[in-house]
Amino acid sequence: MIVDFHSHYYPAAYLNELKDGKARASVEKDREGRLLVRYTGDYNIIVGPHVNLQERVKAMDKSGIDFQVLTLTTPGVEREEPKLATRLAKLTNDEFGQIVETHSDRFTALAVLPLQDPDAAVAEFERAIKVCGLKGAMLPSNVNGQPLDSDMFLPIFEKAAKLNVPLYIHPTSPINQAAMDEWRLVPILGFGVDTSLAVLRLVFKGVLKNWPALKLAASHLGGVFPYLRGRIDRGFEAYPECRTNITEPPTSYLKRVWVDSICYDSNVFMSSYAFFGAKRMLLGTDFPHQISDLERSVDRIMQLEISAEDKGRILGDNAKELLRL
Numbered sequence: 001m002i003v004d005f006h007s008h009y010y011p012a013a014y015l016n017e018l019k020d021g022k023a024r025a026s027v028e029k030d031r032e033g034r035l036l037v038r039y040t041g042d043y044n045i046i047v048g049p050h051v052n053l054q055e056r057v058k059a060m061d062k063s064g065i066d067f068q069v070l071t072l073t074t075p076g077v078e079r080e081e082p083k084l085a086t087r088l089a090k091l092t093n094d095e096f097g098q099i100v101e102t103h104s105d106r107f108t109a110l111a112v113l114p115l116q117d118p119d120a121a122v123a124e125f126e127r128a129i130k131v132c133g134l135k136g137a138m139l140p141s142n143v144n145g146q147p148l149d150s151d152m153f154l155p156i157f158e159k160a161a162k163l164n165v166p167l168y169i170h171p172t173s174p175i176n177q178a179a180m181d182e183w184r185l186v187p188i189l190g191f192g193v194d195t196s197l198a199v200l201r202l203v204f205k206g207v208l209k210n211w212p213a214l215k216l217a218a219s220h221l222g223g224v225f226p227y228l229r230g231r232i233d234r235g236f237e238a239y240p241e242c243r244t245n246i247t248e249p250p251t252s253y254l255k256r257v258w259v260d261s262i263c264y265d266s267n268v269f270m271s272s273y274a275f276f277g278a279k280r281m282l283l284g285t286d287f288p289h290q291i292s293d294l295e296r297s298v299d300r301i302m303q304l305e306i307s308a309e310d311k312g313r314i315l316g317d318n319a320k321e322l323l324r325l
Contacts (some may be wrong), residue, residue: 001066006260006284008051008073011095011129014286039075042186049288064298070109071138074172078115078143085114089124109144111137118152122159136165141194148198149205157207166215166322171195195223200232206245208253217258217297220284226272260284262293278310282319
């Protein structure tokens with residue numbers, strides 16, 4: 001079974017709330033008549049598979065994808081007032097749960113959480129897993145400028161370890177997006193940088209050390225940290241402050257993180273493959289965003305000069321184990 005770990009879907013209930021105009025994010029049409037979800041720092045163009053399961057399944061079948069993990073994507077709910085965020089999260093997770101129940105042969109989903117209210121987030125996390133039947137949760141790479149390793153968010157990681165479900169870090173508007181407003185540099189550059197910032201801060205904070213059972217995954221091959229791995233470990237050796245919370249080199253924790261495959265370049269992929277090994281890599285497409293890789297994602301893995309066993313792990317076996325499918 002070929003499993004796409006990284007794909008996005010907008011539940012109807014979520015979009016309807018945004019259309020009411022009470023949220024900070026908005027749904028509107030641009031000059032070309034395209035439907036957009038717009039929010040501070042970026043926007044998404046809504047296309048058929050974002051909202052239509054039949055169109056999505058057709059695209060999956062055409063590209064050889066058997067099964068997808070649905071997630072909400074930006075702007076999420078963390079930008080809204082806490083009460084509205086909790087309502088949006090429940091509406092989203094309920095609809096995801098209905099999709100999973102009705103189409104269990106094609107889809108599962110990860111929960112969205114109202115992280116700006118950590119108590120509500122923990123409660124919704126547990127409800128989404130135990131009531132809605134979801135398989136984990138997706139976290140934005142920061143929460144309104146607050147790093148994920150902030151003390152207020154630590155109960156989320158503790159809960160994930162206890163529930164034995166993964167947390168998937170997905171980029172949002174970067175903490176520092178100065179000079180990224182032009183040329184869509186937020187998604188091109190900022191997303192990868194912010195994802196890695198989140199992962200590295202969790203490592204240096206000691207989150208992976210303190211909860212060794214924690215299942216942490218990161219999008220887009222983890223961002224940029226795989227290519228900085230030598231510098232990261234050298235910094236750990238050189239700077240005493242890097243050793244405040246951890247005793248092993250950072251890469252020993254980074255190798256415990258799962259990453260999805262979407263990077264558009266086989267040479268880049270192979271560099272990360274050499275670092276992580278096949279057991280920590282997941283097929284991802286970012287479907288159906290503008291820069292998704294659905295059509296080439298499977299072939300890109302199949303054409304690599306690696307063993308058939310490793311290809312099988314990346315294309316689906318790892319995701320099945322991680323999500324306990």
